[in-house]
Amino acid sequence: MKNEKIRVLIVDDSAVVRQTLSQVLSSDPQIEVIGTAGDPFVAAERISEQVPDVITLDIEMPRMDGLTFLRNIMTQHPIPVVICSSLAVEGAQSALQALEYGAVDIIAKPRLGTKKFLEESCVLICQAVRAAAVARLRTPGPSQLVQPKLTADAVLSRGTGAMLETTEKVVVIGASTGGTEALRAVLETLPPDTPGIVIVQHMPELFTRAFANRLDSLCRISVKEAEPNDTVLRGRALVAPGNHHALLKRSGARYFVDIKDGPLVSRHRPSVDVLFRSAARYAGANAVAVIMTGMGDDGASGMLEMKQAGAATIAQDEATSVVFGMPNEAIKRGAVDTILPLEDIAGAILKHDSASPRRQFSPAGPAKR
Helix, strand or coil: CCCCEEEEEEECHHHHHHHHHHHHHHHHCEEEEEEEEECCCHHHHHHHCCCCCEEEECCCCCCCHHHHHHHHHHCCCCCCEEEEEEECCHHCCCCCCHHCCCEEEEECCCCCCHHHHHEEEEEEHHHHHHHHCCCCCCCCCCCCCCCCCCCCCCCCCCCCCCCCCCCCCCCEEEEEEHHHHHHHHHHHHCCCCEEEEEEEECCCCCHHHHHHHHHHHHCCCEECCCCCCCEEEEEEEEEECCCCCCEEEEEEEEEEEEEECCCCCEECCHHHHHHHHHHHCCCCEEEEEECCCCCCCCCHHHHHEEEEEECCCEEEEECCCCHHHHHHHHHHHHCCEEECCCHHHHHHHHHHHHHHCCCCCCCCCCCCC
């Protein structure tokens, strides 16, 4: 694979999208488009002629929908699949279901726009395909059965006494390819009094809200897409909105998130490096950083800054990572204290919290029931 181009099959019912995706992917010297298909039946014929390294797949197509085709692929002839979806709420729900069925990533369909938009789309789409080509495919596992919470935000802000504490832990997590299922595995096991969490998962806009809502329905902690000035609370995880950077800030003893526009950083927006650098600056030794499965080096520099600021730093190991790029880059730069398999990360987060000075109060918000 190192000396060969990544062979891609594009499956989409729109001729315009097929042509645009072909042009975008062909602009990358590491990628070769070996064919296109207007529906899954034509795609099956193409695969029988030449097996691609990666398939880009639309969800809504004639004769057979993308989800059914994806399930057939993963059960009969597993091939890395990148879902290419429109920026619509309905598409977001189906795309997240596709990730549970075994797709490795989601990209937004390219559309005509400004030169900057097209350039950024090219970067993100090619990056997703390169990551998929080296992804470790795995059989999707069942979710833990957790009763959904009763309200949209079960954890309320604590009183004045809480805000005076300056040793409260805050957790920042970065992930990319394979991260949606990895994050679910970690968050589902966390108890309601877990330290506040801020997450960057590389994902297009609109998809992050659907992703956060999905996690919220599965976890004992509250999960929501981050909004400007959201307070970082125990028992709640905030997911950076797609196409925006999320920064951890502090006012007195209160941690909160700031949502900003800006250029791609480390080829991404949101960027893990942006979140981690802000955590190094505003939380220092009170922070715990976790870098998980993903392609590239986003988060490595920021994690090193966090370690230098006294934060605890954790990386997911190679064996449980779909793509070991991001954790490996952080490890190579000396930014990681501990390397752990996916199933041990939640316990490590809680261990660091229990080692901090005990709080003198309990969260005011009710736990999920």
